[in-house]
Amino acid sequence: MAGGATAARGPGGPPGRKVPDLTTGPIGRTLILFALPVLATNILQSLNGSANAIWVSHVLGEAALTATSNANQIMFLMLGAVFGLSMASNIMIGHAMGARDMTAAKKVIGTSTAFFIVVSLSVGLLGALLTPHILTWMGTPEEAKRDAVAYLRVIFSAMPFMYFFSYVMMAQRGTGDSRTPFYFSLLAVGMDVVLNPLLITGYGPFPKLGIAGSAYATLVSQTITLVAMIVHLYRKGSILVLRPGEFHLLLPDLSIIRGLVLKGLPMGFQMMVTSLAAVTMMSLVNRHGVHTSAAYGAASQLWTYVQMPAMALGAAVSSMAAQNVGAGKMDRVEQVARSGVLYALVFTGLPVVAIYFADPWVLQAFLPGTSPSLPIAVHINSIVLWGFIPFGLAFIFSGVVRATGAVWPPLLAMIIALWGVRVPLANILEPYLGANAIWISFPIGSFTTLLLAWAYYVWGGWRTSRMLPTTPPVTDEPDTGFGQPMIEEAEVLAEAAERAEPSRSSPSAPNRPGS
Known part of the structure; x- marks a missing residue:
């Protein structure tokens, strides 16, 4: 239906938007082109965290920075708990989009939406109730604990909105659209950065909330942005929204729930394993006092930026590979992996080198120049930074194999690297090397992750795994001439409707599951 795309309409809605076709x-x-908006989104979110850390450190002191560092580790752990579910939804949508099976895509969207609402509300409520116990278990320094409780409780209240915002962004990437999530992340970060100092210091008509003000800024900005993004998707007629006549899709489809759980939980566990290891390492760091904890918190702010290019590329290769898996183009999937590895090597190595040269000056954004924590942070980076290069390459290999539905091997590789190597090594060597044992364990664990991820990519059985039963399309859309072919969402919906009517179906078009 190439000629009639603009006239086609989705059921009950306006003409669909064009989104990138990642299969040609x-x-x-x-x-x-797909990874850059993802990278920009990650940069924005990290700048947001860094801006918050700067305000907290310079206005409220190092104890407050330690409090937010401890609380943020818990926040990332909780976000990891549902990351896998959103990633599974992303991959399922990508498979359906690659196969041009919009019926399957809509079913995944409906079930995932209902599932995320329940999970996000549950995590937010339980977390708020258990906040003091969680921080006690972490060994948070007493001088930072009161602030950490105040901060983390508000963060848990914001988590339902943060979770759902993350899910909607991942779903959009599954359709091939990475730009819209960037624009709304820009809105969220802009509001958060503006509100942070106002609510911390009580400027003008705003209440003076101290460290809790930083968390309230996140709550307000995430809520407003989520509502705005949903309104935008409805106005643009996105494939992701449900319209009258489609709300029955919110009733869970057990086969999709099964896929989300069986495939999503291992990916979520991988994030949780990583976050839990980070929490454990934070607990080890806390043994060495507030100055070392503050130094670790400042250094880890820079680590976030170093990892961002590989994380963006990992997300991009997963979305791109998922659509190509759905389209039956496995040779193209392996080409995606090769390109991803090359880009990850370059774009992770560059910030590592830059920080090695500018480390003391960059760290002063988070720590005063006279702080006793500053030389400790410089020393930490001198040992840890280079290890993010092999870790970045592992992101690519794991992202590609997960796109087919092979989710357990990356999880096992991460468990071995973190809990079989990094954490035990830090504990065993700490009595002899002190805090240096913690820093040395980071690059050793990263290299182990790369070795295991590469071995499974080369010799594993991921190429035959599938997450969603779809039939690849028999034809490809023409290239637009700009190196970024486009799919008309409404066109694909119309094609699916035609295939459902035998009298109008093309004889050569195969039947789709669920059509």
Whole structure:
């Protein structure tokens, strides 16, 4: 239906938007064009966290920075708890989009939406109730604990909105759209950065909330942005929204729930394993006093930026590979992996080198120049930073194999690297090397992760795994001439409707499951 795309309409809605087709066109260019908005989104979110850390540190002191560092580790752990579910939804949607099976895509969207609402509300409520016990278990320094409780309780209240915002962004990437999530992340971060100092210091008509003000800024900005993004998707007629006549799709489809759980939980566990290891390492760091904890918190702010290019590329290769798996183009999937590895090597190595040269000056954004924590942070980076290069390459290999539904091997690799190598090594060597044992364990664990991820990519059985039963389309859409072919969402919906009517179906078009 190439000629009638603009006239086609989705059921009960306006004409669909065009979104990138990740199954055709130059791989390197397509990967970069998709990854750049993801990277920009990650940068925005990290700048937001850094801005918050700067305000907290300079206005409220190092104890407050330690409090937010401890609380943020818990926040990332909780976000990891549902990351896998959103990633599973992303991959399922990508498979359906690659196969042009919009019936399956809509079913995944409906079930995932209902599932996320229940999970996000449950985690937020339980977390708020258990906040003091969680921080006690972490060994949070007493001088920072009161602030950490005040901060973390508000963060848990914001988590339902943060979870759902993250889910909607991942779903959009599954359709091939990474730009819209960036625009709304820009809105969220802008509001958060503006509200942070106002609510911390009580400027003008705003209440003076101290460290809790930083968390309230996140709550307000995430809530407003989530509502705005949903309104935008409805106005644009996105495939992701449900309209009258489609709300029955919110009733859980057990086969999709099964896929979300069986495939999503291992990916979520991987994030949780990583976050839990980070929490454990934070507990080890806390043994060495508030100055070392503050130094670790400041250094870890920079680590976030170093990891961002590989994380963005990992997300991009997963979305791109998922659509190509759905389209039956496994040769293209392996080309995506090769391009991703090359880009990750370059774009992770560059910030590592830059920080090695500018470390003392960059760290002064988070720590005063006279702080006793500053030389400790410089020393930490001198040992830890290079290890993010192999870790970045592992992101690519794991992202590709997960896109087919092979989710357990990356989880096992991460468990071995973190809990079989990094954490035990830090504990065993700490009596002899002190805090240096913690720093040394980071690059050793990262190299182990890369070795295991690469071995499974080369010799594992991921190429035959599938997350969603779809039939690849028999034809490809033409290239737009810009290296980024486009799919008209409404066109694909109309094609699916035609295939459902035998009298109008093309004889050569295969039947889709659920059509």
